[in-house]
Amino acid sequence: MKNILARGGIEFLAxxxxxxxxxxxxxxxQNSDLNNEIEKVHSVVELEVSKLISYTQSRIEVYxxxxxxxxxxxDNWSSFKVKNVELPDDFSTSIWSTTGMRFLxxxxxxxxxxxxxxxxxxxxxxxxxxxxxxxxxxAINRLQNKEDDVKEKLxxxxxxxxxxxIFKYPINFNVGTNQSITSKNFMLVIEKTRSDRAIYGxxxxxxxxxxxxxxxxxxxxxxxxxxxxxxxxxxx
Numbered sequence: 001m002k003n004i005l006a007r008g009g010i011e012f013l014a015x016x017x018x019x020x021x022x023x024x025x026x027x028x029x030q031n032s033d034l035n036n037e038i039e040k041v042h043s044v045v046e047l048e049v050s051k052l053i054s055y056t057q058s059r060i061e062v063y064x065x066x067x068x069x070x071x072x073x074x075d076n077w078s079s080f081k082v083k084n085v086e087l088p089d090d091f092s093t094s095i096w097s098t099t100g101m102r103f104l105x106x107x108x109x110x111x112x113x114x115x116x117x118x119x120x121x122x123x124x125x126x127x128x129x130x131x132x133x134x135x136x137x138x139a140i141n142r143l144q145n146k147e148d149d150v151k152e153k154l155x156x157x158x159x160x161x162x163x164x165x166i167f168k169y170p171i172n173f174n175v176g177t178n179q180s181i182t183s184k185n186f187m188l189v190i191e192k193t194r195s196d197r198a199i200y201g202x203x204x205x206x207x208x209x210x211x212x213x214x215x216x217x218x219x220x221x222x223x224x225x226x227x228x229x230x231x232x233x234x235x236x
Contacts, residue, residue: 038121039235041113045122046231048109049224056221059103063214066101069094070207073190077200082191088184095203096171096186098148101210103140103217123234129227133220140216147209154202162193 069091073080085091093100110130113119119127158166169185169192193199 037118041118041121042123042231042235044109045113045126046228046235049228049231052105052107053221053224053228055105056103056217056224059217060214060221062101063210063217065090066094067211067214070211074204074207077194080191080194082184082187085187088187092184092187095190095207096151098144098151098206102144103213103220105137105220107137123230126227126230126234129223129230133223133227136216136220136223140213140220143209143213143216147206147213150202150206150209154199154206157198157202158189158193161196161198162189165189165192 072085073091073095076084082088082091110119113122119130122130155171158171166189169188171186171189190199190203
Protein backbone atom coordinates (compact mmCIF):
# COMPACT_ATOMS: atom_id res chain seq x y z
CA MET A 1 0.00 0.00 0.00
CA LYS A 2 2.83 2.39 0.86
CA ASN A 3 4.45 1.68 -2.49
CA ILE A 4 1.20 2.43 -4.28
CA LEU A 5 0.81 5.72 -2.40
CA ALA A 6 4.43 6.61 -3.11
CA ARG A 7 3.99 5.92 -6.80
CA GLY A 8 0.79 7.96 -6.78
CA GLY A 9 2.54 10.85 -5.07
CA ILE A 10 5.38 10.77 -7.60
CA GLU A 11 2.92 10.70 -10.48
CA PHE A 12 1.02 13.65 -8.97
CA LEU A 13 4.21 15.62 -8.53
CA ALA A 14 5.22 14.79 -12.11
CA UNK A 15 1.87 16.03 -13.40
CA UNK A 16 2.10 19.16 -11.24
CA UNK A 17 5.65 19.81 -12.43
CA UNK A 18 4.56 19.31 -16.01
CA UNK A 19 1.72 21.80 -15.60
CA UNK A 20 4.05 24.28 -13.88
CA UNK A 21 6.65 24.01 -16.64
CA UNK A 22 3.96 24.34 -19.29
CA UNK A 23 2.58 27.48 -17.64
CA UNK A 24 6.10 28.87 -17.29
CA UNK A 25 6.79 28.28 -20.99
CA UNK A 26 3.46 29.85 -21.95
CA UNK A 27 4.20 32.87 -19.76
CA UNK A 28 7.65 33.27 -21.27
CA UNK A 29 6.20 33.01 -24.76
CA GLN A 30 3.60 35.64 -23.88
CA ASN A 31 6.29 37.91 -22.46
CA SER A 32 8.39 37.42 -25.57
CA ASP A 33 5.42 38.23 -27.81
CA LEU A 34 4.64 41.30 -25.72
CA ASN A 35 8.24 42.50 -25.85
CA ASN A 36 8.30 42.03 -29.61
CA GLU A 37 5.08 44.00 -29.96
CA ILE A 38 6.40 46.79 -27.73
CA GLU A 39 9.57 47.07 -29.83
CA LYS A 40 7.52 47.00 -33.04
CA VAL A 41 5.27 49.82 -31.80
CA HIS A 42 8.26 51.95 -30.82
CA SER A 43 9.89 51.34 -34.21
CA VAL A 44 6.75 52.36 -36.09
CA VAL A 45 6.35 55.47 -33.93
CA GLU A 46 10.01 56.41 -34.51
CA LEU A 47 9.48 56.20 -38.29
CA GLU A 48 6.30 58.29 -38.11
CA VAL A 49 7.99 60.90 -35.92
CA SER A 50 10.81 61.20 -38.47
CA LYS A 51 8.24 61.89 -41.17
CA LEU A 52 6.51 64.46 -38.98
CA ILE A 53 9.77 66.27 -38.27
CA SER A 54 10.35 66.56 -42.02
CA TYR A 55 6.79 67.81 -42.61
CA THR A 56 6.98 70.27 -39.72
CA GLN A 57 10.28 71.68 -40.99
CA SER A 58 8.76 72.27 -44.42
CA ARG A 59 5.84 74.14 -42.84
CA ILE A 60 8.21 76.19 -40.67
CA GLU A 61 9.97 77.39 -43.81
CA VAL A 62 6.64 78.42 -45.32
CA TYR A 63 5.59 80.12 -42.08
CA UNK A 64 8.86 82.04 -41.81
CA UNK A 65 8.13 83.56 -45.22
CA UNK A 66 4.56 84.27 -44.12
CA UNK A 67 5.76 86.07 -40.99
CA UNK A 68 8.08 88.26 -43.06
CA UNK A 69 5.30 89.12 -45.49
CA UNK A 70 2.88 89.97 -42.69
CA UNK A 71 5.44 92.24 -41.04
CA UNK A 72 6.21 93.93 -44.36
CA UNK A 73 2.53 94.65 -45.00
CA UNK A 74 1.83 96.20 -41.60
CA ASP A 75 5.14 98.04 -41.41
CA ASN A 76 4.23 99.70 -44.72
CA TRP A 77 0.45 99.81 -44.34
CA SER A 78 -0.07 103.49 -45.14
CA SER A 79 2.01 103.31 -48.34
CA PHE A 80 1.49 99.69 -49.37
CA LYS A 81 1.29 98.94 -53.10
CA VAL A 82 1.23 95.53 -54.71
CA LYS A 83 3.76 96.61 -57.34
CA ASN A 84 6.35 97.04 -54.57
CA VAL A 85 6.11 93.36 -53.67
CA GLU A 86 8.67 91.09 -55.30
CA LEU A 87 6.36 88.06 -55.65
CA PRO A 88 2.76 89.32 -55.53
CA ASP A 89 1.14 85.88 -55.82
CA ASP A 90 3.20 84.38 -53.01
CA PHE A 91 2.70 87.48 -50.91
CA SER A 92 -1.05 87.33 -51.35
CA THR A 93 -1.12 83.66 -50.41
CA SER A 94 0.76 84.43 -47.18
CA ILE A 95 -1.68 87.16 -46.20
CA TRP A 96 -4.94 85.78 -47.54
CA SER A 97 -4.88 81.99 -47.56
CA THR A 98 -6.04 79.95 -44.60
CA THR A 99 -6.71 76.45 -45.97
CA GLY A 100 -3.44 76.29 -47.88
CA MET A 101 -1.47 77.52 -44.87
CA ARG A 102 -2.93 75.15 -42.28
CA PHE A 103 -0.72 72.88 -40.22
CA LEU A 104 -2.10 69.40 -40.90
CA UNK A 105 0.29 66.67 -39.76
CA UNK A 106 -0.62 63.08 -40.61
CA UNK A 107 -1.23 61.45 -37.23
CA UNK A 108 -3.48 58.60 -38.37
CA UNK A 109 -1.00 55.97 -37.14
CA UNK A 110 -0.93 57.50 -33.66
CA UNK A 111 -4.72 57.75 -33.59
CA UNK A 112 -4.93 54.10 -34.63
CA UNK A 113 -2.60 53.09 -31.80
CA UNK A 114 -4.70 55.10 -29.35
CA UNK A 115 -7.95 53.48 -30.50
CA UNK A 116 -6.70 49.88 -30.30
CA UNK A 117 -4.73 50.35 -27.06
CA UNK A 118 -1.23 49.91 -28.48
CA UNK A 119 -0.40 53.50 -27.53
CA UNK A 120 -0.24 52.25 -23.93
CA UNK A 121 2.76 50.09 -24.90
CA UNK A 122 4.84 53.23 -25.49
CA UNK A 123 7.33 54.22 -22.80
CA UNK A 124 5.66 56.41 -20.15
CA UNK A 125 8.02 59.36 -20.58
CA UNK A 126 7.58 59.33 -24.35
CA UNK A 127 3.81 59.05 -23.95
CA UNK A 128 3.80 62.16 -21.76
CA UNK A 129 5.63 64.07 -24.50
CA UNK A 130 2.97 62.96 -26.96
CA UNK A 131 0.41 64.38 -24.56
CA UNK A 132 2.15 67.76 -24.86
CA UNK A 133 2.10 67.42 -28.65
CA UNK A 134 -1.64 66.72 -28.74
CA UNK A 135 -2.33 69.68 -26.45
CA UNK A 136 -0.29 71.99 -28.69
CA UNK A 137 -2.00 70.61 -31.79
CA UNK A 138 -5.41 71.36 -30.26
CA ALA A 139 -4.29 74.94 -29.61
CA ILE A 140 -3.11 75.23 -33.22
CA ASN A 141 -6.42 73.95 -34.55
CA ARG A 142 -8.32 76.48 -32.42
CA LEU A 143 -6.16 79.29 -33.81
CA GLN A 144 -6.66 78.09 -37.37
CA ASN A 145 -10.42 77.89 -36.94
CA LYS A 146 -10.50 81.40 -35.48
CA GLU A 147 -8.45 82.65 -38.42
CA ASP A 148 -11.00 81.14 -40.80
CA ASP A 149 -13.80 82.92 -38.91
CA VAL A 150 -12.04 86.28 -39.10
CA LYS A 151 -11.41 85.79 -42.81
CA GLU A 152 -15.12 85.17 -43.42
CA LYS A 153 -16.01 88.29 -41.42
CA LEU A 154 -13.54 90.31 -43.47
CA UNK A 155 -15.03 88.98 -46.71
CA UNK A 156 -18.51 89.88 -45.53
CA UNK A 157 -17.38 93.37 -44.53
CA UNK A 158 -15.73 93.91 -47.92
CA UNK A 159 -18.86 92.76 -49.75
CA UNK A 160 -21.05 95.11 -47.71
CA UNK A 161 -18.78 98.17 -47.72
CA UNK A 162 -16.50 97.88 -50.75
CA UNK A 163 -18.56 95.97 -53.28
CA UNK A 164 -17.30 97.97 -56.27
CA UNK A 165 -13.70 97.18 -55.42
CA ILE A 166 -14.20 93.43 -55.06
CA PHE A 167 -16.32 93.47 -58.22
CA LYS A 168 -13.33 94.95 -60.05
CA TYR A 169 -10.85 92.63 -58.31
CA PRO A 170 -12.69 89.33 -57.58
CA ILE A 171 -11.33 87.47 -54.58
CA ASN A 172 -11.44 83.80 -55.53
CA PHE A 173 -15.22 83.65 -55.58
CA ASN A 174 -15.07 80.76 -58.06
CA VAL A 175 -18.28 81.81 -59.81
CA GLY A 176 -18.84 82.36 -63.52
CA THR A 177 -16.34 81.78 -66.29
CA ASN A 178 -15.52 85.33 -67.34
CA GLN A 179 -13.87 86.66 -64.18
CA SER A 180 -10.16 87.26 -64.36
CA ILE A 181 -9.12 85.93 -60.97
CA THR A 182 -5.53 85.99 -59.81
CA SER A 183 -4.13 85.23 -56.39
CA LYS A 184 -2.92 88.83 -56.05
CA ASN A 185 -6.44 90.29 -56.33
CA PHE A 186 -6.84 90.25 -52.57
CA MET A 187 -3.78 92.45 -52.12
CA LEU A 188 -5.10 94.81 -54.78
CA VAL A 189 -8.31 95.08 -52.78
CA ILE A 190 -6.32 95.82 -49.63
CA GLU A 191 -4.29 98.44 -51.49
CA LYS A 192 -7.49 100.20 -52.59
CA THR A 193 -9.28 99.99 -49.24
CA ARG A 194 -6.48 100.28 -46.67
CA SER A 195 -7.74 103.66 -45.46
CA ASP A 196 -10.68 101.80 -43.92
CA ARG A 197 -9.56 101.13 -40.35
CA ALA A 198 -12.01 98.25 -39.96
CA ILE A 199 -10.18 96.37 -42.70
CA TYR A 200 -6.92 97.02 -40.89
CA GLY A 201 -8.48 95.58 -37.74
CA UNK A 202 -9.85 92.44 -39.41
CA UNK A 203 -6.64 91.73 -41.28
CA UNK A 204 -4.42 92.45 -38.28
CA UNK A 205 -6.47 89.99 -36.22
CA UNK A 206 -6.27 87.33 -38.94
CA UNK A 207 -2.53 87.84 -39.36
CA UNK A 208 -1.79 87.74 -35.63
CA UNK A 209 -3.62 84.41 -35.34
CA UNK A 210 -1.47 83.04 -38.16
CA UNK A 211 1.72 84.20 -36.43
CA UNK A 212 0.64 82.59 -33.14
CA UNK A 213 0.09 79.34 -35.03
CA UNK A 214 3.52 79.62 -36.60
CA UNK A 215 5.15 80.03 -33.20
CA UNK A 216 3.36 76.95 -31.86
CA UNK A 217 4.62 74.89 -34.81
CA UNK A 218 8.18 75.72 -33.78
CA UNK A 219 7.38 74.26 -30.36
CA UNK A 220 5.98 71.13 -31.97
CA UNK A 221 9.19 70.55 -33.91
CA UNK A 222 11.14 70.78 -30.67
CA UNK A 223 8.77 68.26 -29.05
CA UNK A 224 9.17 65.86 -31.99
CA UNK A 225 12.97 66.09 -31.85
CA UNK A 226 12.95 65.25 -28.14
CA UNK A 227 10.55 62.34 -28.75
CA UNK A 228 12.77 61.01 -31.55
CA UNK A 229 15.87 61.21 -29.37
CA UNK A 230 14.17 59.27 -26.57
CA UNK A 231 12.78 56.69 -29.03
CA UNK A 232 16.26 56.11 -30.43
CA UNK A 233 17.64 55.58 -26.93
CA UNK A 234 14.79 53.21 -26.09
CA UNK A 235 15.29 51.13 -29.22
CA UNK A 236 19.04 50.89 -28.65
